[in-house]
Amino acid sequence: MGKLIVSLSPHAHGNDSVERNMYGVIIALMPALLVSFYFFGLGSVIVTATSVAACVLLEWAISKYILKQERNTVLDGSAVLTGLLLAFNLPSNLPVWIIIIGAIFAIGFAKMPFGGLGNNLFNPALVGRAALLVAFPAQMTTWPKVGQLGSYLDAETGATPLSIMKEAIKNGDATVLDRLPDSLSLFLGNHPDGAGAMGEICALALIIGLVYMLWKKIITWHIPVSIIATVFVCAGLLHMANPVYADPISVILSGGLMLGAIFMATDYVTSPMTPKGQIIYGVAIGLLTVIIRNWGAYPEGMSFAILIMNAFTPLINNYVKPKRFGEVPEKK
Amino acid sequence: MNAKTFSIGGIHPAENKLSNEAVTQVAALPKQAIFPLSQHIGAPAKPVVQKGDKVKVGTLIAEAGGFVSAPIYSSVSGTVFKIDTAIDATGYRKPAIIIDVEGDEWEESIDRSDKLELVKDHPELTPEEIINRVKVAGVTGMGGAGFPTFIKLTPPPTAKAECVIINAVECEPYITADFRLMMEKADEILVGLELLMVAAKVKAGYIGIETNKPAAIELLTKKCEEKFGGSKYSVEVVPLKQRYPQGGEKQLVDAVIQRQVPAPPAIPVNVGAIVQNVGTAYAVYEAVMKHKPLFERYTTVTGKKLQKPSNFLVRMGTPMKDLIEACGGMPEGDNKLLAGGPMMGKALTSVEVPICKGTNSVTILSDDDARRKEPQPCIRCAKCVSACPMGLEPYLLAKISEVKNWERAEREDITSCIECGSCQFTCPAHRPLLDNIRQGKATVMGIIRARAAAAQKK
Numbered sequence: 001m002g003k004l005i006v007s008l009s010p011h012a013h014g015n016d017s018v019e020r021n022m023y024g025v026i027i028a029l030m031p032a033l034l035v036s037f038y039f040f041g042l043g044s045v046i047v048t049a050t051s052v053a054a055c056v057l058l059e060w061a062i063s064k065y066i067l068k069q070e071r072n073t074v075l076d077g078s079a080v081l082t083g084l085l086l087a088f089n090l091p092s093n094l095p096v097w098i099i100i101i102g103a104i105f106a107i108g109f110a111k112m113p114f115g116g117l118g119n120n121l122f123n124p125a126l127v128g129r130a131a132l133l134v135a136f137p138a139q140m141t142t143w144p145k146v147g148q149l150g151s152y153l154d155a156e157t158g159a160t161p162l163s164i165m166k167e168a169i170k171n172g173d174a175t176v177l178d179r180l181p182d183s184l185s186l187f188l189g190n191h192p193d194g195a196g197a198m199g200e201i202c203a204l205a206l207i208i209g210l211v212y213m214l215w216k217k218i219i220t221w222h223i224p225v226s227i228i229a230t231v232f233v234c235a236g237l238l239h240m241a242n243p244v245y246a247d248p249i250s251v252i253l254s255g256g257l258m259l260g261a262i263f264m265a266t267d268y269v270t271s272p273m274t275p276k277g278q279i280i281y282g283v284a285i286g287l288l289t290v291i292i293r294n295w296g297a298y299p300e301g302m303s304f305a306i307l308i309m310n311a312f313t314p315l316i317n318n319y320v321k322p323k324r325f326g327e328v329p330e331k332k
Numbered sequence: 333m334n335a336k337t338f339s340i341g342g343i344h345p346a347e348n349k350l351s352n353e354a355v356t357q358v359a360a361l362p363k364q365a366i367f368p369l370s371q372h373i374g375a376p377a378k379p380v381v382q383k384g385d386k387v388k389v390g391t392l393i394a395e396a397g398g399f400v401s402a403p404i405y406s407s408v409s410g411t412v413f414k415i416d417t418a419i420d421a422t423g424y425r426k427p428a429i430i431i432d433v434e435g436d437e438w439e440e441s442i443d444r445s446d447k448l449e450l451v452k453d454h455p456e457l458t459p460e461e462i463i464n465r466v467k468v469a470g471v472t473g474m475g476g477a478g479f480p481t482f483i484k485l486t487p488p489p490t491a492k493a494e495c496v497i498i499n500a501v502e503c504e505p506y507i508t509a510d511f512r513l514m515m516e517k518a519d520e521i522l523v524g525l526e527l528l529m530v531a532a533k534v535k536a537g538y539i540g541i542e543t544n545k546p547a548a549i550e551l552l553t554k555k556c557e558e559k560f561g562g563s564k565y566s567v568e569v570v571p572l573k574q575r576y577p578q579g580g581e582k583q584l585v586d587a588v589i590q591r592q593v594p595a596p597p598a599i600p601v602n603v604g605a606i607v608q609n610v611g612t613a614y615a616v617y618e619a620v621m622k623h624k625p626l627f628e629r630y631t632t633v634t635g636k637k638l639q640k641p642s643n644f645l646v647r648m649g650t651p652m653k654d655l656i657e658a659c660g661g662m663p664e665g666d667n668k669l670l671a672g673g674p675m676m677g678k679a680l681t682s683v684e685v686p687i688c689k690g691t692n693s694v695t696i697l698s699d700d701d702a703r704r705k706e707p708q709p710c711i712r713c714a715k716c717v718s719a720c721p722m723g724l725e726p727y728l729l730a731k732i733s734e735v736k737n738w739e740r741a742e743r744e745d746i747t748s749c750i751e752c753g754s755c756q757f758t759c760p761a762h763r764p765l766l767d768n769i770r771q772g773k774a775t776v777m778g779i780i781r782a783r784a785a786a787a788q789k790k
Contacts, residue, residue, distance in 0.1 A: 002666040005702045006423065006681055008767050010753030012345050012505060012674035012701070016715070016760040018708050076708070118709040118761075220718070268713040273725060275718075317728075324723040324745055325340055325582065326592035 018117075021268075022077030024218045028209035029084055029263065035202040036088070039189060041149030043092035044198050050096050052083030054103035062112040069116070078117045082106050085125035088199025088259055089303065090132070093144045093155040098136055105131035122310045123270045126303045133298075141299075143195040158195035161186065161254035162299040165246045169294060174243040186253035199259055206258040219266045222278035227261040228252055230286025238294065245294065257289065260302035270310040277320035285309050335543050337573040338583040339592070341721035343754045345576055345675060347544060351508045351634050351641040356516055358645050359658065361436060365408045365649030366686040367393060367429045368420040372478040374400030379429055385412045389647075390439035390625055393429050396470075402480045402689075403470040404429075407627035407647035409437040421671045421688070423681045431649070442624045448519050449621035451526050462531040462620055469619030470626045470689075474611030475499060475579065476672055478690040481612055485531045487601040494604030495536035496528045497588050498613055500552075501572060501579035503542060504673030507693040509630040510610050512643040514541075514548040517614055518555045522567075524613030527620050529565060532606050537567040538588045539610070542574045576675060577752035581607045583721055595748050611692070631655070631687055635696030637663035646687050652694050653683040668702035670695040675753050708761040716755035716765060722748050726755030730765040733772025738779055741772045747780070749773050 036044045059079035063072045073079075086106050090099065106128030114120040133140045144155035161180055168176035185191035189202030200206075213219045232252050238245035252258070265271060265285055272281045285305045292301025369376040375398035387393060387406040394404040410433045417425035438444060451457060467482035487493055498521075502510040514521060525537050539556070541549050553569045560567040570588050577583055581600050582593045584607060591603040600607050608616075611630060618624040627648050634641040639660025646655065652669070656662055662683065670677035671691050687694075716726035724745060732740045746769065755765045 002662075002664065004679075004681060004683075005666055005668045006679040007668075007704055008679070008764075008770065009672075009677060009751075010675045010757050010766065011668060011670060011677065011679065011697055012753075012757060013705070013759075013762065014343065014345070014757050016758060017762070018711055018760050021711070021713060021760055071706075071708075073709075078711075116709065118711045268711045271712075273712060273714040273717050273727065321744075322717060322720075322723045322725065323340075324595065324748060325586075325721065326594040326598070327723070 018076050021218050022081055024216050025213065025263070026077060026081055026084065028212045028218070029088070029199075031205035031208045032088065032199050032202060032259075033084070035189060035205040036092070036198045039146040039201055040092035040144060040155075040198055041151070043144060043148075043152040043155055046096070046152055047090055047092050047094055047099060047198060048084065048087040050099045051087035051090070051103055052080055054100045055079045055083030055086065055107050058103055058107040059112065062108065063116065067112065067116070073116050076117060079107065082111065082124045085263060086128045088263070089125060089129040089197050089256065091140065091143050092198045093151070093153050093157070094139060095153060098132060098139060101135070102128040102132045118269055120269055121314075122307055123264055123267045126264055126307050129303055130307060143197065145193060145195045146189065146201060147192060158193055160196045160299065161194075161250065162293065165251070165254070165293070166299045168244050168246065172244055177244075177246055180246065180250055183249045183253060186250060197256060197259075200256045203253045203258045206262050210262045220275065220278070222275050223266045223271060223282045224261045226279045226282025227265060227286045227289075228257070230283045231257060231289055234287065234290040238290075255293075255300045256302040260285075260306055264303070265306050265309075270313055272313050272316045272320065274317075274320055274322045276322065277316040280316055280320060281309050281313065284312070335571045335573040336587050337575050338578060338586040338721060340723050341719050341754060342575040342577070342583075343719050343757050344574065345505050345757060348505045348636070349508050349511075349544070350506065350636070351632050351643055352511060354508070354512070354642045356512045356630060356643045356645050359647065359650060359655060361408060361433055361647065362650040362654050363433055364413065365406070365431045365433060365647065366418045366651065366684075367404055367406070367431070367649050368418060368686065368688060369394055369397075369404065369427045369429070370420070371404065371688040371690065372402045372472040372480055374398060374402070374480060376427065377401060377404045379415050381412050381429065383412050383414050386410075387412060387431060388437050388439050390442050390627065392625075393431075400480060400483060402472050403468070403625075405470060405625035405627045406431060407649050408433045410434040419682045419685055421678045421680060421685055421691075443622040449523065451523060451530065454621070457527070457530065457620065459531045459533055462527050465620045466531070466616055469615075469624070471612065471615045471619050472626070472689050473609055474615055474629060474690065474692065475609035476676065476690045476692055481608065481616065484601075484606055484608065485528070487606070491601040492604065493532045493534050493601055493606050495534050495538060495589065495606070496525060496532055497584060497605050497607045498525055498537065498539040498610050499579055499581070499584055499607055500539055500541045500548065500610040501584060502545070503574070503576045503579040504675050504677075504693070506634045506695050507632050507673045508634070509632040509643055509692050511545050511548055513611060513614060513630045514545075514552060518551055520617045521610055521613050522552075522555055522559050523621065524615075524617035525567065526565065527616050528606070528608055528613060534606075535565055537565060539567070539569045540572050540578075540584050540588050541569060542572045542578060544574050577721055577750065577754065580721065580750050580752060582750065595745060626689060629687070629689065629691070631691055632693040632695075633659050634693065635663065635667075635698060636701070637698040638696055648688060649686045651684045651686055652680070655687070655694055656683060656696070663696065663698050665698065666702060668697040670697065674701075675757070676751070704764075705762040707763045710761055710763055713760060715758045715760065719754040719758040721752060721754060722750060724749060726765045726769060729772060730763065730768040733768040738772070738776055742776045742779070746773050746776050
């Protein structure tokens with residue numbers, strides 16, 4: 001007879017794993033990635049490949065040579081995911097060297113110094129994006145138009161829906177909004193004058209990713225729904241009060257809102273742990289996004305809103321507790 | 333079927349009910365029977381026999397060692413070999429009575445006939461009489477925890493019982509003993525339930541069964557109608573949606589009557605419910621109607637690599653080794669041997685550990701099932717928070733227990749943890765959440781007790 005193995009209960013496990021979740025999110029990103037290849041062609045391929053390779057290589061090197069970890073964390077899929085998400089937030093005509101700087105900020109500043117996966121306070125991909133936005137404002141605020149399959153650095157740029165909305169508010173002129181693509185084009189991302197970050201262009205592809213993640217129980221509905229609903233309600237109220245503010249449907253389909261709500265704000269590590277906390281977090285991100293988009297210096301506020309709320313996540317976790325069993329006994 | 337369930341958290345472990353169709357066999361008598369003196373929650377029993385004494389099946393060998401305690405009866409006839417120690421489910425050597433088996437001679441007082449005794453034919457059965465017979469027979473909770481049954485039937489004066497809930501959920505994977513018992517002893521179980529209702533002075537009874545046992549739901553529903561239809565009792569079989577840990581007392585009360593038992597020290601009777609395992613109902617029937625003390629039970633012996641997963645009616649004190657041999661022997665290689673199921677069972681250090689009052693299953697896990705995976709860093713996915721049936725935050729409790737922050741652990745309600753293991757089951761990073769929480773909970777409970785003792789001294 002062999003040995004008897006002894007350990008404490010439970011002795012069964014659901015066979016979920018970190019890898020399953022990370023690669024699950026990566027699979028959920030595939031529709032948006034393919035759409036991005038389809039709309040932005042060569043540039044999109046180069047930006048994605050550079051970003052993913054840089055993030056993976058950096059994580060591997062830091063884990064091996066600086067942290068000297070026994071178990072290299074690079075295979076868990078989180079570095080690939082950071083690379084993909086960073087790429088999704090970039091214009092498809094960004095030079096390779098700038099992308100690498102973004103990856104250094106994401107992995108080398110936001111993630112690994114805190115202890116790697118699970119310990120970072122801020123969303124690594126968003127830190128990378130924010131750092132690039134501050135350091136390279138020109139490159140990071142001009143966006144290639146869709147449909148230039150063969151071009152990379154030479155791509156023709158255009159106005160994003162968000163910059164049109166901002167112009168309308170600045171000029172106090174609602175007719176500027178007539179230049180916005182119609183809602184269906186925003187939803188599909190196929191308007192010939194459409195422009196924007198690589199991964200944010202097609203709401204439909206991102207929503208397919210959301211449905212996949214909900215189905216596979218990778219994330220719950222709380223964060224994405226509370227963000228989108230908050231922005232929709234606020235934008236609707238503003239639009240009713242003053243037509244220089246764009247209609248709520250265009251607002252939720254424009255810019256990085258879907259990408260942020262579905263893939264960036266739902267990052268496990270940097271979002272709250274309880275459903276109640278997640279809703280507070282989502283509503284606050286929605287409000288901040290509306291404020292920055294309409295009255296801030298930048299046309300897009302999604303990434304800053306998420307980063308600001310990342311900072312509040314520990315506080316939310318500390319104060320927002322789930323309802324304990326039997327806390328309010330039901331009377332019959 | 334419109335099945336109910338509890339309101340917070342829960343998981344869906346793979347069922348693996350391999351022995352569902354295996355009709356219960358009577359296990360062979362052991363050569364030597366081992367009776368640990370601590371088979372229940374509370375004080376260990378005190379031996380009343382000495383080395384060399386002759387005993388029969390049903391002879392008292394150890395009396396209750398305090399109020400919260402239970403007597404132990406011999407399950408075999410023979411000679412007391414020694415009063416010594418033996419390895420029990422805790423892995424330690426604990427005091428035990430060891431009896432060499434000779435023949436199979438029963439105490440005359442025990443009614444061994446199959447005749448179904450009914451409550452209406454026994455006018456002498458007052459609530460006090462029932463409770464006393466249950467106490468004397470050494471009946472304890474048969475679902476695993478082993479709390480003396482008579483105490484549950486005498487609630488504190490501040491609480492009033494309104495119903496008896498029979499726990500026939502059997503939500504632990506692998507185990508089928510309760511299912512077999514229901515299929516084979518339905519009439520006796522219902523008399524047992526009636527006795528419990530008389531003892532608790534209530535008119536309402538519920539039997540909670542998960543929908544993965546449709547045959548038991550059907551059979552008991554039919555029998556209930558025949559027996560209780562038109563009587564002064566209202567007894568209802570409640571089909572429950574499959575979900576672990578529905579067999580937890582608090583979860584079961586929530587699922588069946590939609591009332592939540594508050595945090596400890598509150599117990600189910602504080603919301604009007606007395607919960608008894610279906611095996612306990614059967615033991616109560618035998619104790620009260622057949623004058624048969626608790627010395628045998630239904631036990632499942634199971635495992636994916638076991639040749640013949642089976643259900644046994646087994647005398648307590650029988651070493652697990654005997655039952656495993658009867659099922660084809662221990663599988664090759666390293667295995668994990670559990671008293672109980674894979675969610676809450678205890679891993680044993682020896683195949684000599686005897687079947688006790690609370691041993692509802694002997695489960696053998698082999699190969700990958702027997703080993704834990706390497707833990708990874710917490711990715712803060714919050715899946716443990718969603719899984720916790722008590723509305724706690726397992727990731728946090730585990731962390732603050734690890735860093736020994738006992739004050740915070742108490743504030744975060746660590747003592748409400750029921751140790752069901754749902755958090756650890758669900759953790760993608762394979763973290764040993766419950767290991768840490770269990771240690772924290774034990775420490776915090778010690779601190780609370782010490783504080784109460786100090787306050788009393790003042």
